[in-house]
Amino acid sequence: MTLRIGNFSGFYGDRSDALREMLTGGEVDVLTGDYLAELTMLILGRDRLKDPGAGYARTFLRQLEECLALVHDKRVKIVTNAGGLNPAGLAARVRELSERLGVPLRVAHVEGDDLTAAHPGSLAAHAYLGGFGIAACLRAGADVVVTGRVTDAALVTGPAAAHFGWPADAYDQLAGAVVAGHVLECGTQATGGNYAFFTEGPGDVGRPGFPLAELHEDGSAVITKHPGTGGFVDVGTVTAQLLYETAGARYAGPDVTARLDTVRLRQDGPDRVRIEGVRGEAPPPTLKVGRNRLGGFRNEVVFVLTGLDVEAKAALVRRQLAPALGKVADVRWELVRTDRPDAATEETASALLRLVVRDADQQAVGRALSGAAVELALASYPGFHVLAPPGKGAPYGVFEDAHVPQDAVEHVAVLPDGRRVPVAPAPGSAVPEDVPEPPLPGPPPDGPTRRAPLGLVAGARSGDKGGHANVGVWARTDAAWSWLAHTLTADRFRALLPETAPLPVTRHVLPRLRALNFVVEGILGEGVAAQARFDPQAKALGEWLRSRHLDIPEALL
Known part of the structure; x- marks a missing residue:
């Protein structure tokens, strides 16, 4: 049936x-x-x-x-x-x-x-x-x-x-x-x-x-x-x-x-x-x-920094906006170096400087930031422009x-x-003891290695749970699983994804799935609705990990 x-x-x-x-x-x-x-x-x-x-x-x-x-x-x-x-x-x-x-x-x-x-x-x-x-x-x-x-x-x-x-x-x-x-x-x-x-x-x-x-x-x-x-x-x-x-x-x-x-x-x-x-x-x-609650108000502006002196241009903008941001509760700057030297297009010659502000007062993140950012149009770094003008500030949520x-x-x-x-609650309930970590497979294959992306031998999928993220990584063959299980430790994970280095990272081993599951605590702040991170739901965290290079046995490649 x-x-x-x-x-x-x-x-x-x-x-x-x-x-x-x-x-x-x-x-x-x-x-x-x-x-x-x-x-x-x-x-x-x-x-x-x-x-x-x-x-x-x-x-x-x-x-x-x-x-x-x-x-x-x-x-x-x-x-x-x-x-x-x-x-x-x-x-x-x-x-x-x-x-x-x-x-x-x-x-x-x-x-x-x-x-x-x-x-x-x-x-x-x-x-x-x-x-x-x-x-x-x-x-x-x-x-x-x-x-x-x-x-x-x-x-x-x-x-x-x-x-x-x-x-x-x-x-x-x-x-x-x-x-x-x-x-x-x-x-x-x-x-x-x-x-x-x-x-x-x-x-x-x-x-x-x-x-x-x-x-x-x-x-x-x-x-x-x-x-x-x-x-x-x-x-x-x-x-x-x-x-x-x-x-x-x-x-x-x-x-x-x-x-x-x-x-x-x-x-x-x-x-x-x-x-x-x-x-x-x-x-x-x-x-x-x-539990979902309103956390306050949020605003964002992204400055485009093109060509030479990117670091100096970013420093100038930050100094110019400092007086307007002095009383804002939460100010986050992020410089994303998408620029390349001697670029063939203006877009690939440009870096992005992202400013995110949050405060309980909508005016603090709205009118004050908008005015201060717009006033820089003719008074800041050469080539000044933004992806979009800042708005009046929008409410953001917090998940707990x-x-x-x-x-x-x-x-x-x-x-x-x-x-x-x-509907009656479950008839039995238990606070279980910890599951002991299962034994790892045999050692990885010997032989020469080659520097290559992890994603050539392992898949990954990642997502969010409140302020935490998980990254599941799995191998498709027993040999690749043996190498993965011995190589991708929690410390190696932190090294490959430096953003996770200061955070608690727990590795779980699931041999029957030939998989490892990493839980990264606090990487998403107060959850997706707070939009504290570039990728607020950690959807691409696993793909970032797969793009990082390690010394991989040539037999697996």
């Missing part, structure tokens, strides 16, 4: 026609839409400030309107966290849509995640719920289930638990569904999107198809995609997504703690990767709570996480007939 679960959205803004593509491209039982990220919750919180009836992903309604008859005719269940901060409001809009179009659908929603009232000063504070509220809605006959802030994997564990009748302590099966859900949650990142070896894949990644998982009752799964769609699914694309925004051996959630060090992957045919062997443990006794006891959250499934059913 197989349950086919597909994905049609990996973020708020994903391809609008993906729902229709997944409904028409092949057989599927459940389609999941993931719209929520830390930044999205802030965006929806600001929407709700303007309109108390807002707070959900409006794009989902447009997608559903175009496909409502197809959903009904094909008897496909839709499960989505597009409800955001207002799942009841979105569920009501879906019912209105169903009535207006004359397409009968039973709609349910899940609530209880909103803890904003208990966190004064927060724009939005939401607990990450598990999948058993979704399961209750589906068991009651719902065709569409709308949630707020659940874990991304809960969109898969819920339908799987409902379909297979798993109890809440079926930890191995639930862990398998969590792993499958984590692979699906970011859409086309599992089918060749954002993939380190995109130039080598068997499929065209110009328009990757969305992924789906064939789940089995024992928790094993096959990751695949509809026939004829773009991109490709192989062990590498699945490994990359498994490492995305994770850390060590334990991947903890509200339903189960999945042991990533037990995951086994194997190619099961073209565009088919089998996931098996996943073990699960009791979840932790607490739920994560994501906290934890509350599982039983402190009133997880409720609101069924299609309006009945409100409480």
Whole structure:
């Protein structure tokens, strides 16, 4: 008995026609839409400030309107966290849509995640719920289930638990569904999107198809995609997504703690990767709570420094603006040396000097900075110009996480007939002991080496979790894994990425995936919404690492 679960959205803004593509491209039982990220919750919180009836992903309604008859005719269940901060409001809009179009659908929603009232000063504070509220809605006959802030994997564990009748302590099966859900949650990142070896894949990644998982009752799964769609699914694309925004051996959630060090992957045919062997443990006794608050106001200006004396030009601008910036709480200068000597174009002869200011007072980062920067137009370095004039200062957000006891959250499934059913917290919970680091593989091959980019022998994918970043690095052969595991230590990682040198870096070893996962604490400051860094979500941190040169055994090259 197989349950086919597909994905049609990996973020708020994903391809609008993906729902229709997944409904028409092949057989599927459940389609999941993931719209929520830390930044999205802030965006929806600001929407709700303007309109108390807002707070959900409006794009989902447009997608559903175009496909409502197809959903009904094909008897496909839709499960989505597009409800955001207002799942009841979105569920009501879906019912209105169903009535207006004359397409009968039973709609349910899940609530209880909103803890904003208990966190004064927060724009939005939401607990990450598990999948058993979704399961209750589906068991009651719902065709569409709308949630707020659940874990991304809960969109898969819920339908799987409902379909297979798993109890809440079926930890191995639930862990398998969590792993499958984590692979699906970011859409086309599992089918060749954002993939380190995109130039080598068997499929065209110009328009990757969305992924789906064939789940089995024992928790094993096959990751695949509809026939004829773009991109490709192989062990590498699945490994990359498994490492995305994770850390060590334990991947903890509200339903189960999945042991990533037990995951086994194997190619099961073209565009088919089998996931098996996943073990699960009791979840932790607490739920994560994501809190978003307004941190103040932010402004930015980028000065273009062309030709000679770049350092002196940068020093002059900094000295000239110092009086205007004296009372600003947070001032950050960054000189990016994109210039080349004897350049053939003006752009490649230019460096960029980036100024970012933040303060609780909008005037401090707005009018004062704008005036001071513009006044330099005829009174600063030769060739003075900026990429864009500074604005009046925009609000920025701060993400923080906290934890509350599982039983402190009133997880409720609101069924299609309006009945409100409480969802019990996980029956067991545990604060696990540390997982000992597994033994490393045998020593790397002997022989001559050559200075070359790490990316010739290793893939990487990186992402953000609040103010931290993770960089997952994996090898494609046993020989490359042996070299990687012995070579890329936390100290070597810091040396290759000097920006991380003063920060805590933890290395996790995952031999079954031939992978290392590095967690870099604090590199993103107060999170993506604060935009404290050039790449505020650390999306390209892994590609920077792959571009760095090491002495690599020629046998691997």
